[in-house]
Amino acid sequence: MSGAEALRQGQEAGGPAQPLLQVRALKKHFPIRGGMLGRTVATVNAVDGVAFEVAKGETLGIVGESGCGKSTTARLLIRLIEPDSGEVRFAGQSVGSEIPVAELRHGVQMVFQDSFASLNPRLTIEDSIAFGPRVRGVAEAEAVHKAHDLLRRVGLDPAQFARRYPHELSGGQRQRVNIARALALAPRLLILDEPVSALDKSVEAQVLNLLVDLKQSLGLTYIFVSHDLNVVQYISDRVMVMYLGRVAEIGPVEAIYRDARHPYTRALLSAMPSMDPDRRTQEAPIAGDPPNPINPPSGCLFHTRCPYAEAVCQSTAPALAPVKDRHSAACHMEIAGSGHSKARPAA
Amino acid sequence: MLVYLIRRLLYVVPIALAVSVVCFSLVHIAPGDPLVSILPPDASQALVEQMKKSYGFDRPIPVQFAIWLGKIAQGDLGTSIATSRPVLQEITKAVGNTLMLAFAATLIGFTLGCFFGFVAGYFRDTLVDRIAVTVSILGVSVPHYWLGMVLVICFSVLLPWRPPTGAGPGSSAAWVWDWEHVKYLILPAVTMSVIPMGIVTRTVRALVGDILSQEFVDALRAKGLTDWGVFQHVVKNAAPTALAVMGLQLGYLLGGSILIETVFSWPGTGFLLNAAIFQRDLPLLQGTILVLAMFFVVLNLLVDTVQTAIDPRIRRG
Amino acid sequence: MTAIALPALPPTRGYWSAVGRRLLQDKVTVACGIVLLAIILAAIFAPYLGLADPYRGSIIRRLRPIGTPGYLLGTDEQGRDMLARLVYGGRLSLFIGLLPVFNAFVIGTLLGVTAGFVGGRLNAAIMRTIDVFYAFPSVLLAIAISGALGAGVLNSVVSLTIVFVPPIARVAESVTTQVRNLDFVDAARASGAGPITIIRVHILNNVLGPIFVYATSLISVSMILAAGLSFLGLGTKPPEPEWGLMLNTLRTAIYVQPWIAALPGTMIFIVSICFNLMSDGLRSAMDVRR
Numbered sequence: 001m002s003g004a005e006a007l008r009q010g011q012e013a014g015g016p017a018q019p020l021l022q023v024r025a026l027k028k029h030f031p032i033r034g035g036m037l038g039r040t041v042a043t044v045n046a047v048d049g050v051a052f053e054v055a056k057g058e059t060l061g062i063v064g065e066s067g068c069g070k071s072t073t074a075r076l077l078i079r080l081i082e083p084d085s086g087e088v089r090f091a092g093q094s095v096g097s098e099i100p101v102a103e104l105r106h107g108v109q110m111v112f113q114d115s116f117a118s119l120n121p122r123l124t125i126e127d128s129i130a131f132g133p134r135v136r137g138v139a140e141a142e143a144v145h146k147a148h149d150l151l152r153r154v155g156l157d158p159a160q161f162a163r164r165y166p167h168e169l170s171g172g173q174r175q176r177v178n179i180a181r182a183l184a185l186a187p188r189l190l191i192l193d194e195p196v197s198a199l200d201k202s203v204e205a206q207v208l209n210l211l212v213d214l215k216q217s218l219g220l221t222y223i224f225v226s227h228d229l230n231v232v233q234y235i236s237d238r239v240m241v242m243y244l245g246r247v248a249e250i251g252p253v254e255a256i257y258r259d260a261r262h263p264y265t266r267a268l269l270s271a272m273p274s275m276d277p278d279r280r281t282q283e284a285p286i287a288g289d290p291p292n293p294i295n296p297p298s299g300c301l302f303h304t305r306c307p308y309a310e311a312v313c314q315s316t317a318p319a320l321a322p323v324k325d326r327h328s329a330a331c332h333m334e335i336a337g338s339g340h341s342k343a344r345p346a347a
Numbered sequence: 348m349l350v351y352l353i354r355r356l357l358y359v360v361p362i363a364l365a366v367s368v369v370c371f372s373l374v375h376i377a378p379g380d381p382l383v384s385i386l387p388p389d390a391s392q393a394l395v396e397q398m399k400k401s402y403g404f405d406r407p408i409p410v411q412f413a414i415w416l417g418k419i420a421q422g423d424l425g426t427s428i429a430t431s432r433p434v435l436q437e438i439t440k441a442v443g444n445t446l447m448l449a450f451a452a453t454l455i456g457f458t459l460g461c462f463f464g465f466v467a468g469y470f471r472d473t474l475v476d477r478i479a480v481t482v483s484i485l486g487v488s489v490p491h492y493w494l495g496m497v498l499v500i501c502f503s504v505l506l507p508w509r510p511p512t513g514a515g516p517g518s519s520a521a522w523v524w525d526w527e528h529v530k531y532l533i534l535p536a537v538t539m540s541v542i543p544m545g546i547v548t549r550t551v552r553a554l555v556g557d558i559l560s561q562e563f564v565d566a567l568r569a570k571g572l573t574d575w576g577v578f579q580h581v582v583k584n585a586a587p588t589a590l591a592v593m594g595l596q597l598g599y600l601l602g603g604s605i606l607i608e609t610v611f612s613w614p615g616t617g618f619l620l621n622a623a624i625f626q627r628d629l630p631l632l633q634g635t636i637l638v639l640a641m642f643f644v645v646l647n648l649l650v651d652t653v654q655t656a657i658d659p660r661i662r663r664g
Numbered sequence: 665m666t667a668i669a670l671p672a673l674p675p676t677r678g679y680w681s682a683v684g685r686r687l688l689q690d691k692v693t694v695a696c697g698i699v700l701l702a703i704i705l706a707a708i709f710a711p712y713l714g715l716a717d718p719y720r721g722s723i724i725r726r727l728r729p730i731g732t733p734g735y736l737l738g739t740d741e742q743g744r745d746m747l748a749r750l751v752y753g754g755r756l757s758l759f760i761g762l763l764p765v766f767n768a769f770v771i772g773t774l775l776g777v778t779a780g781f782v783g784g785r786l787n788a789a790i791m792r793t794i795d796v797f798y799a800f801p802s803v804l805l806a807i808a809i810s811g812a813l814g815a816g817v818l819n820s821v822v823s824l825t826i827v828f829v830p831p832i833a834r835v836a837e838s839v840t841t842q843v844r845n846l847d848f849v850d851a852a853r854a855s856g857a858g859p860i861t862i863i864r865v866h867i868l869n870n871v872l873g874p875i876f877v878y879a880t881s882l883i884s885v886s887m888i889l890a891a892g893l894s895f896l897g898l899g900t901k902p903p904e905p906e907w908g909l910m911l912n913t914l915r916t917a918i919y920v921q922p923w924i925a926a927l928p929g930t931m932i933f934i935v936s937i938c939f940n941l942m943s944d945g946l947r948s949a950m951d952v953r954r
Contacts, residue, residue: 041692080850105856118847122679122869128848131865132855163681178851365796413852484944488937490888492895492909493929500922601799605891610915621896624811636808637798644799 017196018092019053020189020221021077026050026086030070032294041245042294046072048245051320054189059159060213061236061253063064063268065230069245070225071113074193076088077223078108090189104154106136109182113194115174119166125151125177126162132184150180154210172203183214189221196231208235231270233257238326244293244301245322251327261329264302284288300332312339351655359648366644367419370637371412374629424634425657429626434634443639445608445615449600451536456543457593463544464551464589465581471556479548486545495538495610502534535611539604543596550592554585587657594650598643681738686949693945696938703935707745707754717743718752720904727921740910741917742903746924750931753905756817757932760899760906761887765822767877768828776836777871781844781863791837797830806889817900820893827889828882835878838870860921873950879942884936892931906932 028047047069054060055167062070076079077088095104099242112118121130129150130143138146148158154176159172165172175195182190192211196204213292215222226232232239233253235345240250247260260266291297297304303313312332320330332340379610403414416623419426424434460483467479558581567577605617612618616635623631687693706713716735721742728739730746737746779790797805809823843849844867852862891908893899900906902913910928918925 075850078854080853080899097692105854108854110851110854112847112851114847118851120848120852120866120870123865131852135852135855135857135861181851354883360934362793362796362799366799369796369800370808372809376809376813378814477913484937484940488884488888488940490891490936493926493932496911496915496918496928496929500926503919504922513875534892582731597752599801599803602804605803606895607734607806610894620807620811624807629812632808635836637802640800642800643804647799 001196008196011269016029016056018056019089020056020091020224021054022076022087022089022092022268023050023053024087024089026073026076026088027084028072028081029084033034040066040192044293045245045296046283046293050242050245052240052247052250054221054223056188057215057219057221059224059235060235061239062223062225062242063227063239064242065268067244067290067293068225068242070242071193072245073242074110074191074223074225078110078191079104080110081287088195090133090180106185107187108189109187110191110193111175111178111195115171115178115198116166118178118196119174121166124163125156125169126158126167128166128177129181134187140218146184147180150183151177153183154216156180170203170295171199172207172312175199175207179210179214183218187220188221191223191225193225195224197226197228204231211235219284229268241268244296246289246301246304247330248322249327249329249331251323251329255324255327259324259327261323261327261334262302262331263308263333267305267330300330308333308340308342310340352652355651359644366640367637367645368412370633370640371415373633373636375408377627377629388649412612414501419637424637425427425630427628427631429628429631431623434631435503437443437631438638441616441619441635442642445601445604445617446611448535448539448604448608448615449597451532452539452600453543453597454540455536455539456596457547457589459540460544460547461551461589463548465555467548467552468555468559476552478616479552483545483548483552486541486548488545489541490537491541492606492610493543495535495607498534498585499540499610504522505607531577535607535613538610539600540605543600545590546596547589549584551589554588555581556583563569567651590657591650591654594646594653598646601642602639678760683946683949687945689946693949694944696941696945699934700938700942703754703865703931704758706751707758710751710755711749715751718742718744719903721903727924729919729921730923737927738921739779740763740924741914744903746927749905750907750927751856753907753910753928754931756900756904756906757836757887757908758818758890758893758935760821760824760894761935762883764824764828764890765879765883765886767821767825768832768882769875771874772829772832772879773836773875776833776875777863778837779833779841780837780840781859781867783841783844784821787837790833794833796831797826803892804886806893807896807898810893813915815898815901820899822891823893824886824889828879828886831882832875832879836871836875839874840867842869843867856879877943877947877950880939880946883939885940885942887932887936938952 001047016241026047027049028046029045032042032044050073052060056213062073064070072081076083079095080096088118090099090104090107093099119125123131126144129147130138130140131334133143134140135144151158151161156173156176161169161173161177166177179195184325195211196207199207211222212235214220222235222237222265223233236253238251239253241248241255241256241264243264247262249256251263256265257269258270291301297314299312299315300306300309300318303309306313310332314339316332318330318332318335318338320328321335322328323334332338333342355470356490391506396405403411406414415425424438426432427434427437430437430554463479465483467476470476564577564580567580572580601616604613605620607613608615616639620632620635623630623635671832686726705850721740721744723743725735726738726741728735730736730738731740733744737750740749740766752925758924768771771806775790775794800808806820806827810820813823829851847864849866852866858867873877890899891906891911895910897909897914902909907928911925911932914925914928917926
């Protein structure tokens with residue numbers, strides 16, 4: 001059976017234990033041109049050696065400040081941007097070598113932040129949703145029929161919305177349309193890049209609930225990119241924290257929110273407003289702006305803002321090390337024998 | 348600023364080179380043999396070959412280009428086929444006359460355009476504004492060669508004054524800034540000024556409207572600034588763009604004067620081009636176009652530089 | 665999950681029908697449209713309008729004034745009926761004025777959309793080449809090419825096409841670059857659509873409108889320049905009726921019959937201003953996305 005067929009039937013090697021997505025050493029550097037002749041004078045390491053896995057049926061939240069590379073990571077996963085290096089395996093198969101990018105896009109779809117910019121203003125809602133299936137050779141009548149089904153699924157009455165244009169809809173309605181459009185190709189993994197960030201709070205809750213419902217009824221897997229820690233906590237099973245293109249910490253949502261090990265994660269969480277006085281951390285709020293990504297600091301990228309920074313942090317970049325079961329952090333304090341005063345001595 | 352200036356200067360080099368390639372290729376897109384016009388129809392094959400050799404038409408084209416470019420670098424634009432005089436000598440006088448005409452026209456157009464533009468921008472959506480807008484649309488829509496004729500007609504029919512053509516007594520060789528000569532300049536310059544006037548009116552109206560609708564103007568007024576003070580602010584903010592538009596218009600007029608010069612028999616480059624085209628004098632055509640295009644390239648550079656000096660936020664190119 | 669209750673909305677119209685409706689509400693645009701339509705229809709159906717022969721002159725009827733019985737607009741320097749020549753002249757004048765813009769619209773859009781969509785080196789190659797033509801004032805470029813190619817209708821169309829390709833390509837490139845970077849293009853790529861499909865469905869229907877409006881704003885200049893080339897003798901040859909050429913041959917008559925001499929230019933002026941005003945109207949009608 002070819003890889004493509006296996007994908008379509010969802011019976012790849014490994015069964016349910018096989019992670020749906022495996023990412024290894026993913027890198028993307030953007031050149032900065034300048035000077036007299038427009039040469040490359042610097043590079044921004046937008047994504048610098050990111051590695052993680054997503055299990056079938058789970059939701060992985062990716063959080064971080066703006067410019068930390070979370071959106072670039074999302075676009076790399078669906079190959080809207082070509083990675084410089086690294087490997088992405090979808091359902092056990094390496095993208096680009098074992099399955100072509102076109103096949104990957106059958107299994108992975110994306111919802112973008114800007115609900116207006118992600119819909120063609122000259123196409124009706126049903127044409128936008130039907131576009132993907134039409135490209136894949138589905139007959140027009142069938143594609144339109146499917147679009148109407150999907151509109152119902154995302155809570156929009158086709159009789160009222162199918163023939164409308166994007167500017168006639170509210171932000172929340174447009175984002176529902178975008179979700180329907182992403183679902184039109186029956187993907188297994190949905191990448192949601194800040195899907196509710198531009199929405200009002202009340203609308204945000206409705207769209208989040210819709211996403212939860214859809215995930216259950218369609219058996220989807222989500223990667224949910226956001227800077228909003230409350231939203232990520234609500235929707236995620238696991239959370240990945242990114243800082244300047246690298247993974248700072250990754251683990252189950254309870255572990256990250258209750259027992260964060262990376263000082264950056266703790267600083268982020270302490271900046272998060274909480275209703276519960278017991279949950280307030282004693283951590284100092286994060287100081288200063290993120291460093292310039294064109295000129296990143298040496299060693300641990302966070303040492304310029306970290307209250308626990310020591311000599312080792314300036315010289316060596318910490319690797320992502322397991323803290324507990326499925327919970328890892330990239331901090332010298334968590335690496336036994338790293339040389340940090342708070343680290344356990346080497347075993 | 349300095350880096351920008353050097354970059355902008357370096358950018359001129361490839362453009363100037365490309366412009367000369369275009370000018371050079373003019374001779375080669377021309378159908379037929381450029382020598383046909385000066386050779387007698389029954390010229391022997393040997394004579395044709397000899398003439399070709401003396402004009403360098405027998406070499407491969409890239410070599411011809413290199414030689415041609417080398418000569419230009421030394422100020423040798425070739426020899427006119429029709430008059431057998433150096434092209435440069437033919438052009439110098441004409442370029443001066445065209446510059447004079449274009450400068451006068453730009454000055455008139457800019458002054459009127461600024462006036463109309465300011466009035467229209469200040470009194471948006473009033474009758475005055477509508478008149479100014481109409482004038483500017485008329486200005487950019489009018490075939491100026493026809494306007495020249497209509498002006499001549501108006502003066503000859505309504506006034507007992509047959510407007511003269513040419514460049515006055517002694518033609519261009521004896522130009523002096525007295526009424527005897529300047530009166531020859533008035534009609535062509537006014538005719539020519541209509542296009543820049545229309546464009547400057549449009550630009551200034553939009554600029555003034557934009558500036559007046561910005562919040563800082565309200566803030567200035569709230570601080571008690573007088574209308575005169577507000578006006579000064581508007582001028583300061585509108586000046587860089589308006590000046591840039593004027594500079595570019597001057598360039599367009601330099602290149603576009605041929606039609607006006609034909610109507611008024613003004614002895615400028617247009618007149619020269621006309622002669623070159625109809626006598627199939629390709630070296631003269633090539634040289635004139637090259638000189639005018641280079642003027643335009645330098646003018647663009649000047650506009651960019653001056654604009655950047657006044658307003659460092661604007662970095663073009 | 666229930667559908668969000670919405671008040672019933674009026675039936676939706678497509679973008680273009682909305683633009684059309686707005687255009688029809690614009691009195692100036694409608695008036696200009698009617699004038700242009702009349703001139704164009706008259707030119708096309710000139711042989712059926714019962715006009716005099718525009719080529720047949722008479723030495724004894726030269727330069728009759730406007731209003732002469734049988735010669736509504738008088739006669740020209742060779743005694744030919746001015747009305748007939750103006751109507752017939754519209755054929756060639758409109759043709760050589762409109763065709764370059766149409767050609768340039770096709771070529772410029774092709775170049776600009778390609779440059780904008782592909783980006784990178786191809787973009788740089790196309791756009792830097794176009795910069796070279798920007799180093800020439802448009803009239804000079806038209807006259808240079810026309811002058812080198814020699815007189816002729818075809819040559820004047822070719823030279824004006826070359827003049828108008830660069831500005832249209834620039835506009836096409838800039839709007840395409842803007843649209844290409846919008847998320848719906850990424851979404852389409854993620855749907856597995858190829859570049860041709862994306863250009864056809866997602867790029868063209870968003871960029872053609874602005875490029876078209878810009879191209880219409882060039883028609884007026886093109887009409888003036890095309891007639892100007894004829895005026896210089898670089899277009900058609902006598903005795904062909906063409907407004908620019910007629911203006912030139914009547915120049916000798918300005919002290920005898922000034923208003924007749926000015927008539928062909930008036931036609932150019934009327935057509936040019938109507939196209940300008942219509943282009944303005946079209947632009948504001950397309951401005952709002954409703």
